[in-house]
Amino acid sequence: MKQIALTATAIVGFAGMAQADFGPLVTPAELNDALSADAPVVLDIRGDAYADGHIDGAVSAPYALFRGPADNPGQIIPEEQLETTFETLGLSLDRPVVVVHQGSDQSDFGAAARVYWTLKSSGFTDLAILNGGASAWDAAGLPTSTEAVTPDPTDLDITFSYQWTADTDEVAHIVNGDEAAVLVDARPDDFYQGRKSHGAASRPGTLPEAEQLVHSSWFAENSNDIGGVANVTELKDSLGITDGEPVVSFCNTGHWAATNWFALSELAGIENVKLYPGSMVEYSKTDNRMANVPGLLKNLIGQIKGQN
Numbered sequence: 001m002k003q004i005a006l007t008a009t010a011i012v013g014f015a016g017m018a019q020a021d022f023g024p025l026v027t028p029a030e031l032n033d034a035l036s037a038d039a040p041v042v043l044d045i046r047g048d049a050y051a052d053g054h055i056d057g058a059v060s061a062p063y064a065l066f067r068g069p070a071d072n073p074g075q076i077i078p079e080e081q082l083e084t085t086f087e088t089l090g091l092s093l094d095r096p097v098v099v100v101h102q103g104s105d106q107s108d109f110g111a112a113a114r115v116y117w118t119l120k121s122s123g124f125t126d127l128a129i130l131n132g133g134a135s136a137w138d139a140a141g142l143p144t145s146t147e148a149v150t151p152d153p154t155d156l157d158i159t160f161s162y163q164w165t166a167d168t169d170e171v172a173h174i175v176n177g178d179e180a181a182v183l184v185d186a187r188p189d190d191f192y193q194g195r196k197s198h199g200a201a202s203r204p205g206t207l208p209e210a211e212q213l214v215h216s217s218w219f220a221e222n223s224n225d226i227g228g229v230a231n232v233t234e235l236k237d238s239l240g241i242t243d244g245e246p247v248v249s250f251c252n253t254g255h256w257a258a259t260n261w262f263a264l265s266e267l268a269g270i271e272n273v274k275l276y277p278g279s280m281v282e283y284s285k286t287d288n289r290m291a292n293v294p295g296l297l298k299n300l301i302g303q304i305k306g307q308n
Contacts (some may be wrong), residue, residue: 090151103133
């Protein structure tokens with residue numbers, strides 16, 4: 001296992017989409033222009049902050065709609081439930097969708113990336129994330145509204161594709177050497193080294209042989225805008241990725257891992273990148289092998305101190 005540190009030259013500022021393309025990122029100015037043409041549905045995933053002011057015409061779609069229960073927050077929402085949610089939000093498979101998060105910090109991007117991944121897996125193809133989120137929109141001085149939007153419901157028939165998903169059984173096969181894949185841990189060092197665990201996890205630690213690529217690596221210092229990838233070959237070499245080999249991005253609950261999935265799959269264009277939605281919270285509840293697991297006494301002391 002090793003920690004991957006992306007150099008400043010590996011990450012570049014994202015200039016936005018080409019004129020003829022849509023996504024995977026849009027700048028505030030580009031979204032404002034697109035709204036003038038009445039093209040995309042804007043999903044505001046911030047929750048209560050929507051009422052304080054949002055992009056005019058945006059539909060409130062709190063992140064919780066796309067998350068699982070407290071004991072497994074990364075669990076995939078059942079297909080039928082997703083379909084009903086999308087219909088209520090007024091989504092159509094033939095209309096572009098832009099996901100808007102708050103953009104208050106680098107961790108917050110994971111929410112937008114997880115919703116983007118869910119939409120893509122559900123068959124939506126014209127997708128984008130507002131780079132920098134609502135904070136970037138406000139900083140650009142663009143107009144907002146406090147008028148809530150009630151969209152006209154749609155009628156959908158979605159099929160959730162598992163093309164970009166790795167489940168616990170698949171991950172266990174990889175760990176046991178029955179399948180080949182590059183495992184990428186998106187978590188900060190305390191989680192990766194087993195010094196800390198998510199409150200819903202059964203034990204601290206990581207997946208054996210996992211590379212560590214912290215989700216915040218994609219952002220310039222003091223910036224909440226995700227950057228593009230300057231050198232994909234260098235990136236693949238640093239992670240040990242060979243052409244066509246599966247890459248599995250994981251974290252605690254599929255939130256930070258969604259940022260890595262988005263950067264590797266959508267920005268770098270690397271094929272066969274998968275998200276492990278349940279991640280270490282789900283995996284830690286199995287009897288499968290883990291790495292960097294502290295001894296029983298050390299783990300107990302950590303629990304008493306609230307470190308895991």
